[in-house]
Structure formats: C-alpha cells, structure tokens
Amino acid sequence: MSLPTPSTPAGHDGLQALLSHPSGAVIGLDFDGTLAPIVADPERARAHPEAVSVLAALAPKVASVAVITGRPAEVAVRHGGFAGVAGLEHLTVLGHYGAERWDAATGEVTAPEPHPGVAAVRAELPALLDGTGAWIEEKGGRAVAVHTRRAPDPQAAFDALRTPLTDLAVRHGLIVEPGRLVLELRPPGMDKGVALQTHMRELSATSVLYAGDDLGDLPAFSTVENLRTTGTPGLLVCSGSDEVTELRKRADLVVDGPDGVVTLLRTLAEHLT
Template sequence: MSLPRPGTDAGRTALDALLNAPASALAAFDFDGTLAPIVDDPRTSAPYPGIVEGLADLAGLIGSVAVVTGRPAGTAVRLGELDRVPGITVLGHYGAERWVGGRVVAAPAPPGVELVREELPGLLDGLNAPEGTWIEDKGRSLAVHTRRTADPDGALTLLTPALSELARRAELQVEPGRMVVELRPQGVDKGAALTALVAESGPRTVLYAGDDLGDLPAFAAVAALRDQGVAGLTVCSSSDEVAAVAEAADLVVPGPAGLADLLRGLTDAVRGASGV
C-alpha cells in the first residue's frame, strides 16, 4: 500500500519524523466521519471495514494511538470495537471523559446540561422544527440533528439562533457540525484534549485526523505544538459537506475509506523503515 505525501512542508517533515522514530509518535483520530462513515442515525455508526484492524496494527508499531471524539467515551468504544486496539486511549466528550483499559473516568456534567435536557424538546416544538429533526442526548451534552429533514441546512438556519440563546442561558457553548448543532460544556474541545494528551505522553511527533468543524481546534493545537518543537501532521477525512477542514489539513484523504488506506500505508511504511 503506497503512502500519500502531505501537501505542506510541515506535514512532510512530520510524516518523515514519524517513520524515522515511530516509538515517539502519537496518532490520534476523530471517530464519526473519520474512522466511521456518517450515518443518519449515530446509534448505528460502525467503523469502516479494516479500520479497527489498521488501528491495532499501527498501535503495535508506534508510541501511542488515541481517539478523540464528542461521543461518550464508552459509546465510541462499544460502537467502534476500539477495545480490540491494544493500549488505545479514548477521550470522549471532547476530553471530559477518558476510556483506557476498560474503564471510563469522567468529571460530573455541569448543571446547564440538565437545563438544556429539560427545555430542548419544548423549544423545538415551539419553533415548529421540521419533520426529521431529532435530539441526541450524549449525557454530558445534547445535539440537534437535521440530516433527516427535507432541507437540513435550512433547518439549521431556522433552529440555530434559538439554540444559541438556550446555550447562553445554560452557560454552555454551541458547536456546529455536519447537519448538527451541539450544546456542550464550555472550555472543552478537541484541541485542549489533544494538547493535554501530548503533555502527558510526551511524543515528538503527532498525527491528528478529523473531518468536521469540531476537529479544527485539534488542527490548531497541532500547529501550536509545532512551535514547541513537536512535529505535527493534520489529516482531513474529506466529504462534500465541509470544505474548511480540507483547506486546513496537511493531507486530505477520501473519507473513512481513504483513512483505512492511510492506516495500511503507514503500517507498511513503518515496518519497511524499521526492517520488520
């Protein structure tokens, strides 16, 4: 499996550093849209074929592998069968939860989450939310999905102002995504989660792959880490729905299928470089 080359100098430098010193590398991945295709019902999400095996192979060759997701950590592990990946760390709820070694550790959710849980159904009814709009309760946050509506973008335009006001009253923040708006606690994002993980594990090279607007803080964290001497490579699992992530990435691959190919290519390249 050939390994694609990043389109930026910083990305190429980071890829070379990963191949030259895999034991000091961290590879971190978003879940939905990156490891798993986006589906109408997130409860039916599943990894793209070969993804879990690719993660497991890579985990045996580099310093550490992680998943950073807005999902509850335990949910991502269950849907993704991520417990099959040796030594993986799963950061859920943008880093507010951690699954490692079969156990989830999390701080209590802020009270604003319960306020949103109580008021959100009535708010959507009052707005005459289009048929197909639905609420996903993630425990520490709530998301309003419009993918099943006749006009997903129009539904988001209708609902977002009121959702933003509810988030303000609940002292939460609004996170837009692919046909979804999430109301979640302030001060947590994938960039902060990735930065904390790097500080804890001390890799000299970091790869981060994502597909949606919520992954841009992690891309920014990789850029900041470069200024601190950590080589960094950002990868976009591309879609027709979000262009900003591809524009910000060092390397673009065609969705989860392309990410599966990238994992195989990385594994082959690391093995080849080390003579395994």
C-alpha cells in the same frame, strides 16, 4: 504501497518525524466521518470494517492511538468494536472532547461529574424543536446534540435553529459547536484541541498525526499547527467531505473519507519498524 506525499513542507516534516521516531508519535483520530461513515442516525454508525484490524497493527508501533470524539467514550468503544482486541493496548478513547477517558489496557472509563447546564438545556429542547424536524441525540448527560439531517430541509432547519440554540446554551453556561447538520450544546473548555494537547503532554509525545472531517476538529488542527511552531512536528489529515471545506484547506493530506483514512493508517503501519 507507498505513502502519499503531504502537500505542505510542515506536513512533510510531520510525516518524516513520525516515520523516524514512531515510539514518540501520537495518532489522533476523530470517529464519525473519519473512522466511521456519516449516517443519518448516529446510533447506527459503526467503524469502517477494517478499522479495528488496522489500528491493532498500528497501535503497538506508536506511543498512542487516541480516538477523540464528542460521543460518550463507552459509545465510541461499542460502535468502534475496540474492546478486548489484541494489539490495541496503546488505544485510548477520549470521549466528550476529553471529559471522559477509556483505556484499552484497563477497559475502564474515568470521568468527572456532568455540568448541570446540560440537564437544564435538555429539559427545554423539546418545546424549542417542536415542528422543526430536528431531533435530539443524548450524550451521556455531558452534552446534547440537535441533528437536522432528517428534517424536510436540513440546511434551513440548521440555519433557523442556530441562534435560538445559542441563546439557550448561553443562559445555562454552555456553548454551541456547529457541525455537519448538527448543533451540539456542551460546557465551555471541552474541545478536541485541549484533549489532544493534554494527551500528548502526558506522553511527552515528539510528533503527532491528527485526522478529522468536521468543524469540531478545527481546535485539534489548531493545536497541531501551534505545536509545529514550537518544534513538535505534526501531520494534518482531512477525511474528505464536501460539507466542510475549511479542514480541506488547512490539511496537509486529503483522503477519501473513512476508506482513505483506513488505507493511510494501514500503509503507515506497514512502513513503521
């Protein structure tokens, strides 16, 4: 199967750099909506059934495959089925936007102490959300997410909660990151762009592919765009969604959700020597 053609010259250069020197490439991937289909209950999210085998074929051929997610690293590993898989020694999961790290080679999670504002916010949320139809997703004490997808009117609940949740976050030294019918409260300085850039710096990476689907992936897109201006080629991939249009506009390639991401990664693995 032939590789798709990026729609931009920068994306074309990024793909060619990855193909010509794969040992210096980092493949950065969001989890929910990119490797795993979006579902109403995040606890029921699971990686695409072919994702693990495709990543196991791709990872040994590049410097690193990094799954960068707002979820706790251990949760992403469990829902992804990444532990104990031959060929995934070059896989890293950067959980909580890089605050936690799990390496397949060791099977260990490393992380700093949680921000105290997260516990304070969590204690106040039930009263604030009463009667809205929204519900809380725990994120290991490092962040907390408020979902409105199961509310009677999901978008109205999202819009109504955005300002009060922002006020709550600010009072406790946190920020609010909006997503696809979700508002996440977390410490400042935690984002996928910082996580991706730090990981690439550690590996002295010479090129990068990043694939995402949501607003939380925009910092990673910006990191790749900035790296391209300083001579590090990169390819931006949007896991297609009608709910988030900005990623689609900025991407070099748009694929059809997790099915399209897995197909792209499989084809890429086949073309790498």
